[in-house]
Amino acid sequence: MSIPSLRILLVGNGGREHALAWKLVQSSHVEHIYVVPGNGGTAGFPNKVTNVQNVKADDFPALVAFARDNSLNFLVPGPEAPLVAGIVDYFAQHLPDVKSFGPNEAAARMEGSKAFSKDFMKDHNIPTAAYENFSDYEQAKAYLDSIDHDVVIKADGLAAGKGVIIPQTKEEAVQALKDIMLTREFGSAGDTVVIEELLVGEECSILTFSDGYNIASLPPAQDHKRIFDDDKGPNTGGMGTYAPTGVVSAQENDDIHKSILQATVDGMRNSGNLFIGCLFTGLMMTKAGPKVLEYNVRFGDPETQSVLTLLESDLAELMYSCTTNSLSSLGPINISSRAAATVVVAAGGYPGSYAKGTPMTLSETPEDTVIFHAGTDIKDGQLVTSGGRVIASTATGPTLKEAVARAYEGVQTIKFEGMQFRKDIAKRALK
Ligand SMILES: Nc1ncnc2c1ncn2[C@@H]1O[C@H](COP(=O)(O)OP(=O)(O)O)[C@@H](O)[C@H]1O
Ligand SMILES: [Mg+2]
Secondary structure, eight states: OOOOOEEEEEEEOSHHHHHHHHHHTTSTTEEEEEEEEOOTTGGGOTTTEEEOOSSOTTOHHHHHHHHHHTTOOEEEEOSHHHHHTTHHHHHHHHOTTSEESSOOTTTTHHHHOHHHHHHHHHHTTOOBOOEEEESOHHHHHHHHHHOOSOEEEEESSOOTTOOEEOOSSHHHHHHHHIIIIISOTTGGGGSSEEEEEOOOSEEEEEEEEEESSOEEEOOOBEEOOEEEGGGEEEEOSOSEEEESOTTSOHHHHHHHIIIIIIHHHHHHHHTTOOOEEEEEEEEEEETTEEEEEEEESSOOTTHHHHHHTTBOSOHHHHHHHHHTTOGGGGOSOOBOSSEEEEEEEEOTTTTSOOOOSOBOEEOOOOTTEEEEESSEEEETTEEEEOSSEEEEEEEEESSHHHHHHHHHHHHTTEEOTTOBOOSOTTHHHHO
C-alpha cells in the first residue's frame, strides 16, 4: 500500500491524544501532527508535533480553515464529542481530499445513542443485556414495577461517563428515572433512557481498527473506573489499565472476534452505517458468555496508553488503511508478547472539584516506561496541571507483574501538590 506523507490534524487534549501522537511520530509516513489543542505532553515533540491553541476544538469551520491553510491531509478526532457532532461529515463536505480516521455522524450513533446501539445489537444478534428503551417517564416507571430483577439505568446520549446509574434498590431506580427524565439532569441526553438487566462478571474492553469491512484488534484491556483502591468511591474517567487481560481466554477472544466484533462491523455496513475508525467494545464476561455493555466510537482513555505500547505495527499505516478500505492488505497486526500497565495520577479532589495550575516536576523516566500527559499545560515555561486526570505512567514488561512494578516506578518520577493515584492497578489479575 502506498501512503502519502501525512500531515495530521489531531483533535483533543487527553492522555489518549498524547499516546496517539507518541505512536504516530514513530512512523516514517508522518510528516507533522497539529494537535488542537494538545497538552504539555504533545508539546514534547518540537520538530514533529505542534499544539494549536488559537483554534477551538469544537469549531468545525475553523478546523477546516486551519487544515486548508496548512495543507493537512489526515484528520484524527480523538474524543467522541466531535465524532457524534459530525466532524467527519463536515470535513468530507468541505475538504474532500482530507481522509478522516473516524466514523461519520450516522455511524457515531453507536456511542452517541445507547438506545440506537442496543437496538442495533438486538437486530444483529449480538449478545448484550436484555433491555427496553423509554422516552416516557410513566411507561418507564410502569416497566420498573413490572420486573423483579436488578437493573441498570442509562441516559441515552453523551453524559461524560456520568449517565449510567446502578441502583441498589427499587427506590433508587425510580429516583434515577426521575432525575434523568423529569429533572433532566443530563439535558436532552436523557430524553430517552435504556433500562437493562444487571450483568455480573469481569469487564474488559477491546479496541478494534475497522475499514468498514475488515477488522484488526488490539489486546483486551481492563480499566479501573473508581477513584479509590478496591473499587471504592465515585466513578472517574479511568484511573488505570492493563493489557492483555486474562479475563478473556484465547478461545473467548476468537469467539468475540467472530460473533461480536466482525458481526458488529458487518451489521453496521449492511445497515448503511459503514464504520471506519476505532471501535471500542466494552464487554462483560458473564457465566453465559461475553456480552456487550456498550460501544464507543474512538480510542479509550486510558486503555489506549496501555495497548499502544504493545502495538508493534505502524499506527499511521493502520489508520490510513482504515480510510482506504485496505486494512486486509497490511497483513496481521503485530502485537508485542509483553504486558503493559498504566497508572493515572489525578489532581487532589478529583472527580469532585480540584485545583488547576499547580506546578509539576518530572524527573528522568525509567526504562520501558512512558509518561503520558493528560491534564497538563505549559505556562511561562513551567509545566502545570490543567485537568482532573493529570498524567499517567505506562510501562511494559515481560510479565504483567513487572509491567505494573515499572509503571509505579514511573509514578515516582511525577511530583505535584495533592497528587493521588490508585495503588492497586491490576491487583486482582496478579492474585
Ligand atoms: N448491564 C450492566 N450490568 C452491569 N454493569 C453495567 C451494565 N451496564 C453498564 N454497567 C457498568 O456501568 C459502567 C458504565 O456503563 P457504560 O455502558 O460503559 O456507559 P458509559 O461508559 O457511557 O458511562 C460500565 O463500565 C459497567 O461497569
Ligand atoms: Mg463505558
